[in-house]
Amino acid sequence: MTRGAFIVIEGLDRSGKSTQAARLLERIEAASKSVQLLKFPDRSTPIGQLIDSYLRSRSDMDDHTIHLLFSANRWEISSKIKSLLESGTTIICDRYAFSGIAFSASKALIEESSPPSSSPLTYEWCRAPDVSLPAPDLTLFLDISPEQAARQREGYGEERYEKLEMQARVREVFARIGKEIGAEGWVTIDAGRSREEVEKDIWEKVSPLVEGVNGPVNALWN
Ligand code: FDM
Numbered sequence: 018m019t020r021g022a023f024i025v026i027e028g029l030d031r032s033g034k035s036t037q038a039a040r041l042l043e044r045i046e047a048a049s050k051s052v053q054l055l056k057f058p059d060r061s062t063p064i065g066q067l068i069d070s071y072l073r074s075r076s077d078m079d080d081h082t083i084h085l086l087f088s089a090n091r092w093e094i095s096s097k098i099k100s101l102l103e104s105g106t107t108i109i110c111d112r113y114a115f116s117g118i119a120f121s122a123s124k125a126l127i128e129e130s131s132p133p134s135s136s137p138l139t140y141e142w143c144r145a146p147d148v149s150l151p152a153p154d155l156t157l158f159l160d161i162s163p164e165q166a167a168r169q170r171e172g173y174g175e176e177r178y179e180k181l182e183m184q185a186r187v188r189e190v191f192a193r194i195g196k197e198i199g200a201e202g203w204v205t206i207d208a209g210r211s212r213e214e215v216e217k218d219i220w221e222k223v224s225p226l227v228e229g230v231n232g233p234v235n236a237l238w239n
């Protein structure tokens with residue numbers, strides 16, 4: 018018996034994740050396979066609405082608190098992820114726990130982001146609440162420089178973290194995460210090219226998994 022594959026797409030803001038996730042969804046549907054697209058943060062739940070308000074700077078929150086809400090927003094959907102995979106549905110997920118670490122841990126590296134009295138968010142602290150979530154079978158990291166991301170998409174800078182200095186730090190933390198996950202589970206794709214070129218590379222990596230994956234759903238970082 019095989020199960021569905023759990024495929025995560027990660028990257029900086031405006032790296033093309035959502036576009037590529039939508040194209041991948043179409044391709045898998047065209048192959049007559051059961052597939053579902055998820056996105057984190059999921060802004061539709063009560064927790065997601067708190068996150069949305071924070072990202073739009075309509076509310077402020079302690080850095081630890083918002084970090085835990087992002088994680089809780091994954092946990093509230095984790096059993097759905099597991100049962101979809103077990104029922105044979107492939108999942109494409111636009112951001113996951115890696116964004117959680119990369120964005121929160123970056124704050125500690127930027128001086129003015131938190132008041133001097135608050136304790137910094139370390140990499141280890143940021144990772145802890147997501148330990149044991151369903152583990153992706155493959156993460157595609159769409160790599161683009163913050164400058165190019167800012168240039169090629171409209172509306173840049175509207176949300177809280179869309180600042181070049183922050184995005185540069187985020188990219189560094191993503192690189193550390195990728196090293197820890199290793200080459201079998203983490204693939205870096207040059208997202209500074211045309212949509213078609215990026216799409217082609219993604220399909221090359223994903224198409225073998227669409228037939229199904231053997232073995233149980235793994236637990237992240239266990
Ligand atoms: N983000 C996203 C986090 O800070 N932590 C998380 O766990 C997740 C999933 O939220 F700047 C950040 C990344 C981004 C912002 O994401 C909103 P979208 O993809 O632009 O909606």
Ligand code: MG
Nearest residue numbers: 030031176179
């Ligand atoms: Mg965004």
